[in-house]
Amino acid sequence: MNMMKAIVVEQSGSPEVLHIRQIQRPEPDHGWVLVRIRAFGLNRSEMFTRQGFSPDVTFPRILGIEAVGEVEQDPSGHYPAGQKVAAVMGGMGRQYNGGYAEYAVLPLERLMPLQTTLSWEMLGAIPEMFLTAWSSLTESLDIQAGQTLLVRGGTSSIGLTSVAVAKNAGLTVLATTRSEKKKQALLDAGADHVLIDDGNIAEKVRTLFPKGVDRIQELVGTRTLLDSLQATAPKGVVCMTGMLGNAWSLANFEPMMIPSSVKLTTYQSETLDMSTAVRALQEYVTGVEHGTYTVRL
CATH class of the missing domain: 3.90.180.10 (Medium-chain alcohol dehydrogenases, catalytic domain)
Structure with missing residues (x-):
C-alpha cells in the first residue's frame, strides 16, 4: 500500500483543525491524473473553507485550490510521467481533495503543462x-x-x-x-x-x-x-x-x-477560460524567468 503525507481538515474551525496525517495515496481513474505535488500557494479562500464558510464543502477534506508538480500517472496517456504541470481552482480543495498533500488526483482537464526552469518554490507562488x-x-x-x-x-x-x-x-x-x-x-x-x-x-x-x-x-x-x-x-x-x-x-x-x-x-x-489560460500562464512564467515580471516570495 502506497502512503503519503497530507494536511487533512476533519471539521471546520481555527487553524488547529489542520492535521498532518499519513494516509493512503490515491489512485487515478480515467479522466483523472495522479500528480506528485512539489509546491503549492496559500490562499485566502482556503481560510474561508477551513472556517466552514465555503458552501457545499464536506469534511474531511484536503484543502488547496492550487498546486504545481509532476505527473506521476495518467491513465489516459495524455501526459508522460515527469511532465511539469500546474492546477488551479475548478473545485480543487473543495469538491475534491486539493494540493495540501504529497500527491493529488486531479482532473485531466484542469492540468496546465508548463516548460520552465523556475524553482518549485517560485513556480508554486504563481498559478x-x-x-x-x-x-x-x-x-x-x-x-x-x-x-x-x-x-x-x-x-x-x-x-x-x-x-x-x-x-x-x-x-x-x-x-x-x-x-x-x-x-x-x-x-x-x-x-x-x-x-x-x-x-x-x-x-x-x-x-x-x-x-x-x-x-x-x-x-x-x-x-x-x-x-x-x-x-x-x-x-x-x-x-x-x-x-x-x-x-x-x-x-x-x-x-x-x-x-x-x-x-x-x-x-x-x-470565469477562468482554460482554452486560453494555459498559454497565458506559460507566457507569464517565461516572463518571470526573463525578468519581465517579479514575484515576491
Whole structure:
C-alpha cells in the first residue's frame, strides 16, 4: 500500500483543525491524473473553507485550490510521467481533495503543462495569483490598451500582479495602499498613480480623472465597493475580485446604488477560460524567468 503525507481538515474551525496525517495515496481513474505535488500557494479562500464558510464543502477534506508538480500517472496517456504541470481552482480543495498533500488526483482537464526552469518554490507562488489577476482583467473587465484602471488593494499579491499585467497591456494604472511605506512597491510594479486608501478614494480618483476611471478591480471587497462604484466613469466596469476586507456581503444594498451606466460584475473560478489560460500562464512564467515580471516570495 502506497502512503503519503497530507494536511487533512476533519471539521471546520481555527487553524488547529489542520492535521498532518499519513494516509493512503490515491489512485487515478480515467479522466483523472495522479500528480506528485512539489509546491503549492496559500490562499485566502482556503481560510474561508477551513472556517466552514465555503458552501457545499464536506469534511474531511484536503484543502488547496492550487498546486504545481509532476505527473506521476495518467491513465489516459495524455501526459508522460515527469511532465511539469500546474492546477488551479475548478473545485480543487473543495469538491475534491486539493494540493495540501504529497500527491493529488486531479482532473485531466484542469492540468496546465508548463516548460520552465523556475524553482518549485517560485513556480508554486504563481498559478492562482497570476490567473486570478489575468482572468479578472481580461475576462471580467475586458481591459483594453489606452484605458484607465484602478486596482484597489494594490499591495496584495494579486494586486501587484494586476498592476504589472495591466501596465504591460498599455493601460494607465492607479493603485491603492493604506500605507505610505508600500507606495514604492506599487510604483516599482508599474503603477502610474498611487493613492493612500482611507476607505474613501472616489474624490481622489476624480481629482486625477474628473470623469472617473474606465475599469476598477476591487480586491478589498464589499467594505469599499460602494466607494469604488463612485470612482467609475460612465460605462465603466467594476469587478469584485477579492475580499481582503473579510466581508462577504453588503448590508442594505440596493441596485440603485450603482451609478447609471456603470456595470458591476464579479470574478469567480468559473470565469477562468482554460482554452486560453494555459498559454497565458506559460507566457507569464517565461516572463518571470526573463525578468519581465517579479514575484515576491
